[in-house]
């Protein structure tokens with residue numbers, strides 16, 4: 001059987017062969033940054049290192065963090081004041097070479113221009129994302145209904161250019177247009193793929209019924225590429241959406257403009273495949289979020305993911321710590337994807353951690369254990385905090401919705417099984433309180449994982 005991949009040249013390499021390419025690109029990238037940007041030159045000088053000191057992966061892994069979100073913002077501010085452009089002192093090319101300037105959401109603080117590209121970098125971004133889209137099931141000839149907020153210079157609209165790069169038709173409908181207009185267009189183009197946020201996909205089900213009098217299934221959506229918020233790992237939401245549309249759900253991500261990835265189409269969520277070891281480093285570079293000391297990367301390891309660009313000329317990010325906690329998987333995925341990269345699951349933000357009996361756990365890691373009991377549980381859950389985190393007195397209190405059809409007498413056995421699994425994985429003692437299905441409410445953009453019962 002022919003292996004179907006976007007880029008067989010890179011995706012059929014062994015991990016070792018991909019590492020060889022990567023280390024060469026890394027040395028070149030570091031030299032480029034040092035020679036062409038004030039920011040990186042200053043940073044290297046501060047730590048007393050030179051790019052040529054980085055000869056092996058171990059040298060690189062030991063290198064301290066060179067950028068945080070705050071430093072990125074400060075770098076942008078400085079270039080705005082001193083040089084009259086917003087890209088930052090870490091820009092490594094003349095500003096005229098930037099042809100795409102898109103920002104992150106900017107939900108907290110000023111937006112960052114990490115999604116700004118030169119011609120070369122745009123090509124590289126298209127290539128990285130195309131591999132992730134391919135793993136998630138997109139193919140040339142698909143017709144995509146693309147519904148993200150497109151206003152305000154946000155990067156969402158840029159995801160679209162990847163589709164034309166792949167030979168895919170995109171029906172580019174900003175959610176601002178409203179459901180009626182979006183539905184009108186679907187009649188003409190007949191999309192077979194929906195790319196949106198999980199909450200848009202969920203709302204679209206009811207709205208479609210209301211406005212057309214028909215079931216959304218008649219649209220013929222076979223593939224759902226949903227991203228941008230929690231909900232991906234919640235099986236009850238996934239099942240509801242897949243059942244309503246009659247299609248399969250996958251997710252994908254380009255973490256902070258790098259770390260190109262896609263989730264595969266296995267029954268149980270396996271995390272995101274890192275599909276571009278030659279274009280960036282993410283799922284191989286972990287640090288302890290507290291001390292920023294490098295952590296050994298082995299199957300199941302949890303830590304703060306650190307991003308480093310490769311082959312990026314305009315705005316490379318080097319040793320960039322984002323505060324996202326990820327779990328790495330090095331073992332082969334059941335889907336059979338042969339690519340050399342690891343897989344990773346986003347576990348949560350560092351500030352959401354809970355420390356209990358000197359063990360650190362993340363609410364999304366607990367949620368993943370709980371949701372693995374689906375359909376005996378619904379998927380929604382809360383960790384009850386009787387005192388301000390991160391330190392919590394044992395046992396950890398968890399409220400969980402049991403699944404429809406679960407009988408009262410089955411709950412003791414269910415609680416024991418969930419408790420044992422959490423203890424087995426994280427050495428954390430917990431107690432569960434069961435709630436009836438749907439009592440914790442529907443998913444929204446920021447579904448809370450905590451219920452705080454202390455006085456704030």
Ligand SMILES: [Zn+2]
Pocket residue numbers: 263264265266270273333334335336337
């Ligand atoms: Zn897979």
